[in-house]
Structures are given as C-alpha cells and as structure tokens.
Amino acid sequence: xxxxxxxxxxxxxxARVSVKTVSRVLNDEPNVTPDLKARVxxxxxxxxxxxxxxxxTMAGSRSYLLVAFNDRRLTLDNWRSERGNEWIxxxxxxxxxxxxxxxxxxxxxxxxxxxxxxxxxITAVLSSLQPDGVILTxxxxxxxxxxxxxKKRSIPFVRLNTPVRGQGPRVYMDxxxxxxxxxxxLLGLGHKRIxxxxxxxxFSSSILRVETFQATMAAAGLPVPDARIYKxxxxxxxxxxxxxxxLDLLEPPTAIMASNDxxxxxxxxxAQARGxxxxxxxSILSYDDTIGVRLSTPSxxxxxxxxAKMAEKxxxxxxxxxxxxxxxxxxxxxxxxxxxxxxxxxPAPK
Amino acid sequence: xxxxxxxxxxxxxxARVSVKTVSRVLNDEPNVTPDLKARVxxxxxxxxxxxxxxxxTMAGSRSYLLVAFNDRRLTLDNWRSERGNEWIxxxxxxxxxxxxxxxxxxxxxxxxxxxxxxxxxITAVLSSLQPDGVILTxxxxxxxxxxxxxKKRSIPFVRLNTPVRGQGPRVYMDxxxxxxxxxxxLLGLGHKRIxxxxxxxxFSSSILRVETFQATMAAAGLPVPDARIYKxxxxxxxxxxxxxxxLDLLEPPTAIMASNDxxxxxxxxxAQARGxxxxxxxSILSYDDTIGVRLSTPSxxxxxxxxAKMAEKxxxxxxxxxxxxxxxxxxxxxxxxxxxxxxxxxPAPK
DNA sequence: GACGACAATGGGAGCGGTATCATTTAAGAC
DNA sequence: GTCTTAAATGATACCGCTCCCATTGTCGTC
Numbered sequence: 001x002x003x004x005x006x007x008x009x010x011x012x013x014x015a016r017v018s019v020k021t022v023s024r025v026l027n028d029e030p031n032v033t034p035d036l037k038a039r040v041x042x043x044x045x046x047x048x049x050x051x052x053x054x055x056x057t058m059a060g061s062r063s064y065l066l067v068a069f070n071d072r073r074l075t076l077d078n079w080r081s082e083r084g085n086e087w088i089x090x091x092x093x094x095x096x097x098x099x100x101x102x103x104x105x106x107x108x109x110x111x112x113x114x115x116x117x118x119x120x121x122i123t124a125v126l127s128s129l130q131p132d133g134v135i136l137t138x139x140x141x142x143x144x145x146x147x148x149x150x151k152k153r154s155i156p157f158v159r160l161n162t163p164v165r166g167q168g169p170r171v172y173m174d175x176x177x178x179x180x181x182x183x184x185x186l187l188g189l190g191h192k193r194i195x196x197x198x199x200x201x202x203f204s205s206s207i208l209r210v211e212t213f214q215a216t217m218a219a220a221g222l223p224v225p226d227a228r229i230y231k232x233x234x235x236x237x238x239x240x241x242x243x244x245x246x247l248d249l250l251e252p253p254t255a256i257m258a259s260n261d262x263x264x265x266x267x268x269x270x271a272q273a274r275g276x277x278x279x280x281x282x283s284i285l286s287y288d289d290t291i292g293v294r295l296s297t298p299s300x301x302x303x304x305x306x307x308a309k310m311a312e313k314x315x316x317x318x319x320x321x322x323x324x325x326x327x328x329x330x331x332x333x334x335x336x337x338x339x340x341x342x343x344x345x346x347p348a349p350k
Numbered sequence: 351x352x353x354x355x356x357x358x359x360x361x362x363x364x365a366r367v368s369v370k371t372v373s374r375v376l377n378d379e380p381n382v383t384p385d386l387k388a389r390v391x392x393x394x395x396x397x398x399x400x401x402x403x404x405x406x407t408m409a410g411s412r413s414y415l416l417v418a419f420n421d422r423r424l425t426l427d428n429w430r431s432e433r434g435n436e437w438i439x440x441x442x443x444x445x446x447x448x449x450x451x452x453x454x455x456x457x458x459x460x461x462x463x464x465x466x467x468x469x470x471x472i473t474a475v476l477s478s479l480q481p482d483g484v485i486l487t488x489x490x491x492x493x494x495x496x497x498x499x500x501k502k503r504s505i506p507f508v509r510l511n512t513p514v515r516g517q518g519p520r521v522y523m524d525x526x527x528x529x530x531x532x533x534x535x536l537l538g539l540g541h542k543r544i545x546x547x548x549x550x551x552x553f554s555s556s557i558l559r560v561e562t563f564q565a566t567m568a569a570a571g572l573p574v575p576d577a578r579i580y581k582x583x584x585x586x587x588x589x590x591x592x593x594x595x596x597l598d599l600l601e602p603p604t605a606i607m608a609s610n611d612x613x614x615x616x617x618x619x620x621a622q623a624r625g626x627x628x629x630x631x632x633s634i635l636s637y638d639d640t641i642g643v644r645l646s647t648p649s650x651x652x653x654x655x656x657x658a659k660m661a662e663k664x665x666x667x668x669x670x671x672x673x674x675x676x677x678x679x680x681x682x683x684x685x686x687x688x689x690x691x692x693x694x695x696x697p698a699p700k
Numbered sequence: 701g702a703c704g705a706c707a708a709t710g711g712g713a714g715c716g717g718t719a720t721c722a723t724t725t726a727a728g729a730c
Numbered sequence: 731g732t733c734t735t736a737a738a739t740g741a742t743a744c745c746g747c748t749c750c751c752a753t754t755g756t757c758g759t760c
Contacts, residue, residue, distance in 0.1 A: 003502050005477030007746055018710045023748060031708055050474035054407035055746035058715045062748095063404065079443050084641045089439055093429050096458065105457055105479075108446065124400035127355035129455075152353050291434045295645040357716055368740045373718060381738055405716035408745045412718095 084292030133318030239266020279346030434642030444658030483668030589616020629696030
C-alpha cells in the first residue's frame, strides 16, 4: 500500500538511458534518436509515469500553472444572489479546457479590491504559486497595484478588458460597437426617451457604454439629459433604485438599458411591481447575457459578452508565450459580441 | 525588473536564525522562543515572503492542494445547456473558500467516466499534482477504478454521495428522507397518479429516490405501476422523452417527479407544448434546486441539495486530516436537505 | 587521415523547502 | 555545585526535476 509514484529515475533505469534523456523526451526537445525516444516512452507507459509538477516548477522555468484573479466582492455577491451569474463558470470552462490541452492547470484567486493588503496578497500568490501567467478581470485589470506587482515580477498577464488606461495584452469585445448597436436597436423600435443605468465607473466598459449611448442618441437628434442616466454599481439593488429613479421622472423613459444583467433584473422587478408591461410599456435591454436574463420572464434582450471565448483566448496567449519562453505577450485580441434580441424589447408605446 | 521572490534563506539571514527555525515558525511548530519567532515574522513581513508551494510539496509530506474530480461529460453537458446548472460553481465556492482559510488550494479535474484510460488518467493527476486529498462526485465516487487508484496511492478522499457500495468517508444528504418528503408533499396535495423520471441508475441516489418513492406510494395504498417510472439519464432530453411517455399513458399522472433539474425542465417544456397548465393540470417536482428551476416559469418545487455546504465540509475533513498527518478520514457527515416549495406543485385536478 | 562542426548523450549542480538528527542551552533534582 | 533531562536551535541530506556543461560519436572537408 501507499505505493509511491514512479519518478524520472525509475523511467531512466527501465529505459536504460540517463535521466537527462528522459527529460528531453518528455519536453519534446530535439536531438534524441527515435530508438531511445521509443524506449523512454515505453517505460513511461509501463510505469504509468507522470512528471511531478512541483519538481518541474522548482527546477525549471515553467510551472504549468495559470492563475485567474477575480474580484472577491463581485464574485461572492454574484454567487449569493440566487438570480444567476456564470462569469466564473465561463472562465473556468473556457480557460480550463484550453489549459488541459497543454498540460497546464488553472487556479482561481479572489482578491479584495479595496484592501490595502492587495499588493501583498497578489505578491504572496505569485511567489507561492509561481504561475506562468495571469488572467485579470475587471476591476483588477485596471488597478495599478495589481499591475505593478505583476510587472515587478515580470509575470505575463492578459486582461479581459476593454482597451483603456495603459497598454499591454488584452482580450476584449468592442464595447463601443456594442453600445451603439444596442442603442440603435431601441431607436429602431421607435423609442425616443431611453434611460440608462450605468455600471460602476471604475470599470472602463461602464464609461464607454454610457458615452457611446449618449453619442449615438445625440447623433440621432435625441440628446440624453443627465437625469436619464443613473449611476449604479452592478448590483440588483442598484437596478431597482435606478429603475425607480428613472420611472419617477416627469417624462419617464420608454426603454431602459442596464449595463449588466443583475441591474437589468432589478429593472424587471420594478416594472412588475409597478404593473408595467414588458415590453408593452417598458423595454429592457441588458449587457453580459448570463443565465439569469435568458431564463427570466420575459427573457431579456442582451448584448452577449463571450466570456468563455475570451478566457480561452487569454489562456492560449499565455500558454503560447510561456512555451516560447517569452515574457512579453503580443497584441490585443478582439472577440465578437452578439446582440441577442429576445422578448424584453418591443416597439415604443405611443 | 524580473525581481525574484524572496526565499526562506533570505528570511533566515535577515532574522539571523537558521533556515530550520524559519520553517518551524512558518509551520507553527512548537519549541521556538517568542523572541526568535517575532524576529522571523518581522523578516517575513519585511521581505513580503511567502513560501513556495512547489518546494514545500517536494520536500515535505503535504502539498496544500485538494483536487476535485468531476465527470467530464456531465459537466460539459451542463455547461453547454443554457438552461443552467451550478454544481461546479457551488463546489468551487464551498470548497475553495474553505481551502483559502488554511492556505490550501483547490483544483478541478474532469475525468472521462467511460474511458478505459480512466485509471491512467487519475494516476497521472495524482502523481503530477500530489494532492493532499481528493473530493469525488457522482458517478466517479462509485467507480472501482477511481477508488482503487486512490487507495493504491493511499490518498485520502471524501465522496459527495449517498452511502452505498463500500464504506469510507462521505458527505451526503439523506436521499431516502428527501424522496419520502417529496412524495408526501405530492400526496398531501391529493395526487394519486404520480409519475417519476428516474436518473441514471449508475448513480445510487437515483435508485434510492425511485425505491423510496415506490415504497412511500405503496405505504399510502397507491402502488406505482412500472410504466409510471421512466428511466432517464439526467439530461433535458430525457426529461422531454420521459414526460411524453408518461403523459401518453392511458391514465396519465397528475404529477411528475424528476430526479434532477435538467429533466424537470424538460418536463416543463413538454407541458407547455401540450398546453398543460402547471400546476393546474400537472404538478412538477425536481431534485437539486440549481438555478434553472429557481428562475424557470413557473418556478419549480425542488429538493435542495446543499452542494456548497457538502463541498465545504468535504474540504474541511480533508484539510483537517492532512494537517493531522492522518491518511484515514473518519466518519460520514450528513447535511440537511430542504424541500423548496414553489409554484410548480399544486392540488391535484379532479 | 587529421580536424573541426555538430548531433547525441550523460554528469552533476542546484531550485526552496522539510525531515532527521546532532548539538547547544537552560531548568530542575539531589 | 554537579548531573540529568528536556527544550531550543542548527547542520545537512534529500525531494524530483531542469539546466548548464562536458563528453563521446559521426560526419563532411580539404
């Protein structure tokens, strides 16, 4: 019992070669005769050998590990709310499956955005886990403390974030185009008074969405008064508060666009409470398209953010860079969004 | 740039003590004077030191890592279906947060239940990751190949599974009591003809649920004919097929109990297609209570399986055992379920 | 046929911790 | 005050792998 796993030494002995040769075969290094390679592989197979990640990490320059930093508060809020969210899920699948293909692993870390210990926390993770790369989600990807810690250690990272503030590798969707298309969708349905519930302005995409919304409306000759834009914080409660505020205006909007799903669901609940028909009296449009809005009644029209794809691409970039031994990641990657038109948007009432 | 992280040696030098003493402090070992301890901690703080997990794994007997094995097919099916599922999510939060408290980490592995490579795959993960413990979910927790591989390496594991087939540590809910309560709930509403869509019989809980359902009905003087039990496989499609079959009976049931959420949602879709009112014409009851049934229209009555709690408890057991240096985990843990009565069950029609 | 160039292998030094065991120091017993 | 015993500390051998460098073998070249 308590059988100890085979080590590279056992493999070397069984194949009658040096340890170094086994290492070469396992890492696909050149300059190994097919004969030896075959013998090594046979020994590996027979012993059920799989190299210890810990040892590789220690000895080599790669750890075969990626870390994804997520905001703790946002993540836990989403989880506790029973209204649904699947960001982490999508990241998990998108990135994890990609990692699997290359013998990598993915680990999640929740970081406390507000904490003064933040840099310390990041540093601790980096030195204890020694990841080959890091995936950053909002709002951490715009946090100088986080970015600084990463750069100091020169750990490659990719941000899942709209390109603003500082350069560096990113995977993102075109927030401007999305906001434009969403706004035009509502305009096309004849809405003139459209309200918006914005997200936390620490997230650049929030700002982009609002700005583009305003610009698109202005271009259509329908400038948006400030009162018609409510500043939320991505929570359901903010959606409720925003909807109340907007609907209490003297000239209430006939359509409301919310900057994420939780807030949109808040708007739905207010509409229900006030006996407003959706979309008869009020059209509602959302961003992200997580499960809650797909299953809600009515199902919501939403801009779908392809999180899984983004995470997959990010993992791909990091793995490729790490395999090539590069510390710098090249270029930004744009992934397409999609406007999912569903039951919550319809023609403007008279 | 490319600042290398501090090592235990740097800490030892700064605190003017031996490496071993630093190790003692970090591991809370006894026999260190408060004076030295303070000096070490100060040095740790000043250097922003955090011990390398890889080195600890190699040198010591602990890796500070738990692995959760999930079924690949089930997991990916659930993910692709846009109807919702949050098993992995719940496990992630439940177990991950517990791990965090003790400086542990959690890693997910998807395993191919059908593959003849299964044992090889498990073995590879065990020897490359060297986890301190493993969390097993159905159906892997009943797979002899999986259990065998674990036992051969004497890696502690905890199953999230109803107690059948073989002993060993488990965290589970009382499937019998749940099935009894669910059945009685429907009986209490006056239903006499109740159909059931069972889950895959490779999952013991499926069997328990069916058996208990039958027994409870029989005890109420309403034995269930075989035709009223459809054998599904936990997919939405099985729910659809099962509902069709049951509703096509000469004496169709007035209530259907499905052994998990996806199948229950399938039943809902059939009811809708046939113009049956839920619960007016047909009551529907489900197991698991993941997000899809909470958000569906109507929301479904369901037995809530406390997955996050179960995963948390499992992680707790493994961490405690590993900290105590024990390879054997003691005892089973029962966690309470809850019958969430919602809009999908109502009085039987005349 | 001697010589360099390059492919194919092996030897051995770490990587950053922990575990074992030896050693020093202090406390209590008589 | 000496002796015993346990507490406090340090020295050092690994753990399993990769990396650097040395060694050997095989050509082609003039």
